[in-house]
Amino acid sequence: MNLDLAFAPLIPLAALIALTLAGLAVAALCVFGRTRGAWLRAGAIACLLLALANPSFTREDREPLRSVLPVVVDRSGSQTLDGRKEQTDEVRRQLEVRLQGLPNTDIRWIEAGQDAQASDGTELFSALRDGVADVPPERLAGALFVTDGVVHDAPPDAKALGFSAPIHALITGRPDERDRRVALTLAPRFGIVGQSQRISFRVEETGKGLGRPVPVIVRRDGEEIERLDVNPGEIASVDAPIAHAGVNFVEIEAEDAGNEITTVNNRAVLPIDGVREKLRVLLVSGEPHAGERTWRNLLKADASVDLVHFTILRPPEKQDGTPINELSLIAFPTRELFAQKIDEFDLIIFDRYARQGILPIVYFDNIARYVRNGGAVLVAGGPDYSEPGSLYETPLAQVLPAEPMGGVVESPFRPELSAVGRKHPVTRGLPGSQTNPPSWAPWFRMVDSRLREGDAVMNGPDERPLLVLAREEKGRVALLLSDHAWLWARGFDGGGPHVDLLRRLSHWLMKEPDLEEEALRARAQGKSVTIERQTLKDDASPVQVTLPSGATRTVTLVQAEPGLWRGVLETPELGLHRAEDGAFTTLVNVGPANPRELSEAVSTEARMRGVAEGSGGSVRRVTPTPGALDVPRIVAVSEGARASGADWIGVRAAEASVVRGLGVLPIFSGLLGLLLLVGVFALTWAREGR
Structure with a gap:
């Protein structure tokens, strides 16, 4: 019980102060002027001022609050090494027994660090703050940590804790670890x-x-x-x-x-x-036609493409009287492009190009060699591909996948995906391809040809090959046997997916990994690994996944859409996983590439020493002894007392309390106050009346 004196003035404080000063002045004059009854007058003035100040005795009935002792148990990945988990479990068991005898204290167990590998290390102090967020600092008796010392959020000193109580760390592990x-x-x-x-x-x-x-x-x-x-x-x-x-x-x-x-x-x-440097593309346009700028506009809109474009409007043999000053001042650098610097290009496009005496035959042989060495060529042909002067009549025919049959089909038709085209990443899922016939605009002309090699991913009427993709040794070739793709670009009859088609086509030729028709990929989200197999085959083999520990898992893939098979593995481990199906191998990392939790796995006392000793606590190893662990005794200590010894650690007894009752006894109110005032003034009157 606490007894305190309190005041509740009956008049404003400023008025009370003024009256007090006036009363002191009057009393001083009486005392120093040796007036009869001066001290009784001073007492009467004092009693009057006290009555106006309204003093009272306040009694508080307080009940002490129980202390709270958090015990943070480290369950991070490093605690699973070298028998530390068993040590931790044994330390906790012994603490549960020893803490039962701690008077007036609630024990709060906090399991922490389970997600340490997936986050930025072991954060035990964050777990401590979260675990005692509802506890006033004055009620904390301290904190115990059971850990290997691999803690990544330990403050450098005790000032950052937010409370004043001893911190003790019990370190698991061996002192001679390698x-x-x-x-x-x-x-x-x-x-x-x-x-x-x-x-x-x-x-x-x-x-x-x-x-x-x-x-x-x-x-x-x-x-x-x-x-x-x-x-x-x-x-x-x-x-x-x-x-x-x-x-x-x-x-x-x-x-x-x-x-x-x-x-x-x-x-x-x-x-x-x-990342690739800018992809270099050479676009050579031949005979002018309505869709001449389709390829140019598409490639110029791609920030990753560096385009070099030449248009052959006037072959050398043409003599039409055009003034010299109206001709191009830039000669077509054929030798530089097709002999000296051909290997610097990632893709060469011939758009309705026919032999016009511009390129010597030997340069077409260079282009074929460029393809075999890893280059890429796209031929977008119209009637020029089936007429005399066709590119098929040059050495480039060695790598072209379709042979012209000498005719041109000129009737409306809707391009359709072939069975292979529905699986191929260049054409799979093109907007509008889901219906039969496709919901895109028709074309009106295509070259009649015969497939020699490669895959016809789009067909014209009577299943004639319309878009053919082929590989030639290290390189790739694409053949588009119609010059009417521009109808889609112009929005004719609703248009079509020309941007998707032509962009995928050009990037497949330039070996974009996401467009490989045969590939094994894996990606991680949390601890789920999604495995995808892109293939043109009718099924996909199971995938063997090797975990970082060397353990293996088998994942069966199911078809998600034509040409794409998928499976999911819930992995128990973090780190680099290897997936292989006999034909392809891929890697995927789960969690951080190099988990901070295991980068320094040796148990240590150093990281906890600063904050523990700064709070008056201690850091010590629970070194195994024959048959048991060396877990210290736990005792309650008072504020300011020593908190650790050779075989014991101390926790502070909290001094917090809560008010359960409140009593107020006014001094100058009611009969008591009246009697005091009347008595003092009566004595003053009696003294002066003598």
Whole structure:
């Protein structure tokens, strides 16, 4: 019970202060003027002022509140290593027994760190703040942590805690642990396809018996690219070639040191996004026609394409009297384009081009060789492809997949996807292709031809090949046997998906990975790995997935749409997964590429020492003893007392309380106040009346 004196003035405070000053002045004059009854007058004035101040005694009945002691148990990935999980479970069991005898204290257990690998490390102090967010700081008796010390959000000192109570950390693990890890020091995120990116790393070691040069293997997309020996602690560098657009996985793996607590961190994974420099396209337009600018407009609108466009409007043999000053001043650089710099282009397009004496025959042989070495050619032909002077009458015919039959079909027809075309990524799912016939505008002309090789993904009337795609050794060829695609671009009769079709076609020719007709892909979302198999075949083989630990899982794929098969794996592990179906192999990383949780897995006392000792607490290992763990006793200590000893740790007894009752006793109110005032004034009158 607390007893306090309180005031509740009956008049405004300013008036009370003024009266008090006036009363003090009158009393002083009486006392120093030696007036009869001066002290009684001063007492009467004081009693009157006290009555106006309305003093009262306040009594509070308080009930002490129970203390709250949070115990944070680390369940992160590093706590599963080297028997630490069993140590943690045993420490918790012993704490449950010992904390039962702690007086007037509620124990709050907080399991933390389960998602440490998927996040940015172990965050035990964030879990502590969340777990006691409803507890006033003065009620906290302290905090206990059961952890291996691999904590990534420990504050540097106790000032950041927000409460004043001892912090104690019980460290699991062994003091003689060995570990070897790879740490990246220079990790580029992007690289230019066809070039190399420099990666720097360091091999770090903890424990006895280490320090010798370490064999290291570097792989890209699972393929070994370099072996080297690295001195621990020194920075080493490798140049990794960026082979393709999209993610290139570079792995750097150090040899197992033997008797390590984990080998997961012996390997560092670096995903590098391969980006292409601007794709260089050469567009050669022949005979002028209504759709001449269709290809130009499409390619110029693509920011990733660097277009070089030539139009042959006037062959050399044409003599029509056109003044020289009206002719182009730029000669067609045939030798430079088709002999010297042909390999610099990613794609060459011939749009209604026929031999007009501009290109010597030997240059067409160069173009065929360019295709076989990995280049790409697209021929968008009209009647020119079946007439004398056709490109099929040049050495380029060696790589062209369809032979003209000498005629042109000139009647309305709607282009249709073939059975292969419904599976091929260039034409699969084109808007309007779902109906029969397709809901797009008709074309009116196509070249009659015979398929020699490749796949006809679109057909014309009587299933004549209309769009043919083919591979020629390392290169690719596409043949569009109609010059009426511009009708879709102009919106004739509702138009058609010309942008989707022509863009996919050009990017397939330039080897866009997403448009490969035979491919195995995998992507991760959370711990779900979605595996997709793109194929033109009628079925897809099961996929074998190798987890980071070396365990394997088999995923059966089901058809999601024509040409695309899909399966989902719920993986129990984080890290780099390898998927293969016998024909293709792909990699996918689940979670962070190099989980911070396991990058430094050796148990440590250092990270918790600053905040624990700054709060008056302690950090100690629960070193195994024969048959048990060395878990200290827990006792309650008062504010300011020592909070740890050789075999014990202390928690503070909270001083918080709650008011259960309140009593108020006014002094100058009612009969008591009246009697005091009357009595004082009566004494004053009696003294002066003598």
